[in-house]
Amino acid sequence: MSAHTDTSAHGADHGAHDDHHGHDDGAPHATFKGYMTGFVLSVILTAIPFWLVMGNVFDKSSTTAMVILGFAVVQILVHMVYFLHMNAKSEHGWTMLALIFTIVVVVITLSGSLWVMYHMNHNMMPGLMHDMHKAP
Numbered sequence: 001m002s003a004h005t006d007t008s009a010h011g012a013d014h015g016a017h018d019d020h021h022g023h024d025d026g027a028p029h030a031t032f033k034g035y036m037t038g039f040v041l042s043v044i045l046t047a048i049p050f051w052l053v054m055g056n057v058f059d060k061s062s063t064t065a066m067v068i069l070g071f072a073v074v075q076i077l078v079h080m081v082y083f084l085h086m087n088a089k090s091e092h093g094w095t096m097l098a099l100i101f102t103i104v105v106v107v108i109t110l111s112g113s114l115w116v117m118y119h120m121n122h123n124m125m126p127g128l129m130h131d132m133h134k135a136p
Helices: 004-019 034-052 061-080 091-122 130-133
Strands: none
Touching: 091 130
């Protein structure tokens, strides 16, 4: 009789286990249509910057670089939404919080590095560039 009690208890746990995996956690599910949409957007967001560079669309290379960086940001967002299935609802917002933290750390690191390199270049050996122009 104790074996029967264990089996029924296991059956009750199994039923609760099945109810827990109802997949109603708010996370988006992968579909073929979603993957194809992401793929087509990725191809378009790669082809346009390629055309901008190869066609010399802008006169200034800095303008081209800024436009390409804009397309890169949009492509990162497309990959996150369509391939990584990230949104504010998945995992109760923890993935979005981790992404925001990562972006903040990367921005601080890159901007700090560029700031330090600019000032080191500007302040170290200020006469070196002047002397190089006089060299034969």
